[in-house]
Amino acid sequence: MGNLVGQTADQTTGQAAATTPLSSSSSKTIFGFWVYLMTDCVLFASLFATYAVLHGNTFGGPSGKDIFDMPFVLTETLMLLTSSFTAGLAVLAAQVQDKKTVIFCLAVTFLLGASFLGMELYEFHALVAEGNSWRTSGFLSAFFTLVGTHGMHIAAGLIWIGVLVGQILKKGLTKPVTRRLTLFSMFWHFLDIIWIFIFTIVYLMGVM
Amino acid sequence: MSGLTKTASKKATSKSTMQAYLTGFFLSLMLTLVAYFSVVNQILGGRALLVAVIGLALAQLLVQLVFFLHLGRESKPRHKLMVFAFMLLVIGIVVGGSLWIMDNLNYNMMPHEMDEHMLQEYDQGGI
Numbered sequence: 236m237g238n239l240v241g242q243t244a245d246q247t248t249g250q251a252a253a254t255t256p257l258s259s260s261s262s263k264t265i266f267g268f269w270v271y272l273m274t275d276c277v278l279f280a281s282l283f284a285t286y287a288v289l290h291g292n293t294f295g296g297p298s299g300k301d302i303f304d305m306p307f308v309l310t311e312t313l314m315l316l317t318s319s320f321t322a323g324l325a326v327l328a329a330q331v332q333d334k335k336t337v338i339f340c341l342a343v344t345f346l347l348g349a350s351f352l353g354m355e356l357y358e359f360h361a362l363v364a365e366g367n368s369w370r371t372s373g374f375l376s377a378f379f380t381l382v383g384t385h386g387m388h389i390a391a392g393l394i395w396i397g398v399l400v401g402q403i404l405k406k407g408l409t410k411p412v413t414r415r416l417t418l419f420s421m422f423w424h425f426l427d428i429i430w431i432f433i434f435t436i437v438y439l440m441g442v443m
Numbered sequence: 444m445s446g447l448t449k450t451a452s453k454k455a456t457s458k459s460t461m462q463a464y465l466t467g468f469f470l471s472l473m474l475t476l477v478a479y480f481s482v483v484n485q486i487l488g489g490r491a492l493l494v495a496v497i498g499l500a501l502a503q504l505l506v507q508l509v510f511f512l513h514l515g516r517e518s519k520p521r522h523k524l525m526v527f528a529f530m531l532l533v534i535g536i537v538v539g540g541s542l543w544i545m546d547n548l549n550y551n552m553m554p555h556e557m558d559e560h561m562l563q564e565y566d567q568g569g570i
């Protein structure tokens with residue numbers, strides 16, 4: 236439905252409107268998505284605030300120093316960083332209509348994102364198995380909520396990649412599909428930025 | 444003919460953004476690794492390390508916003524930048540305010556003060 240509306244708007248506004256940035260439908264969509272990302276930032280900021288308040292309340296349980304495996308986390312970070320880069324490369328390839336490269340870059344992004352999510356779930360599983368679940372202390376509740384919310388965004392992004400690849404294969408790199416690819420790359424870069432702050436505030440500052 | 448020049452110019456812009464992505468990726472990698480190893484190897488001590496790590500994260504934020512999300516490259520009116528600035532204001536109020544209030548609360552609820560208070564009451568036969 237949204238797709239249909241967007242397409243008609245594209246056709247009707249056409250050339251005349253394309254000169255000013257916000258009047259073309261595509262950049263309106265991009266701006267709207269940007270506004271969504273900013274509100275998502277506020278969501279994460281409140282979770283960060285919660286974490287900052289609760290991170291000392293370990294209630295006799297472990298603190299960050301006891302449970303964080305730093306080389307593991309560094310690997311996760313580097314994988315997400317690289318996947319953000321390959322998502323950008325996919326957008327660049329779409330600009331020159333290079334379908335094969337787009338799909339290849341998206342596939343690499345998907346693999347890196349999926350490995351990241353797998354490692355995160357492994358970390359969560361190991362923590363719960365050791366008896367350090369979100370029920371142990373305020374610190375762990377805040378930790379699981381913050382990192383888990385980011386992980387859920389990553390999972391949504393992975394589904395998005397799947398849908399995008401399907402659309403590219405079926406429809407080719409049409410204007411709406413390219414626009415969705417641009418939105419996806421914004422989403423993915425945004426998640427990378429959020430992760431940098433999780434990496435710094437939760438993990439690095441947790442083991443200091 | 445015009446189609447050809449269009450593709451050529453598109454390729455040229457794509458090349459320049461490729462440069463931006465490569466620069467951004469390289470800078471992010473460096474910033475991440477520097478932050479990681481300065482914490483793991485404890486190169487700096489205490490407060491200096493904290494300031495350095497936060498500074499590196501903010502630098503990384505800037506790098507990714509500029510090179511990956513192309514913030515500030517739009518032409519006027521800069522709506523994206525405005526929304527971004529407003530988001531920073533909201534975050535400043537929410538996060539700064541929460542930390543300030545909770546810190547104050549912690550200060551006023553310091554356990555040892557409470558213990559002393561309760562001990563006094565106990566001595567007076569209050570409890």
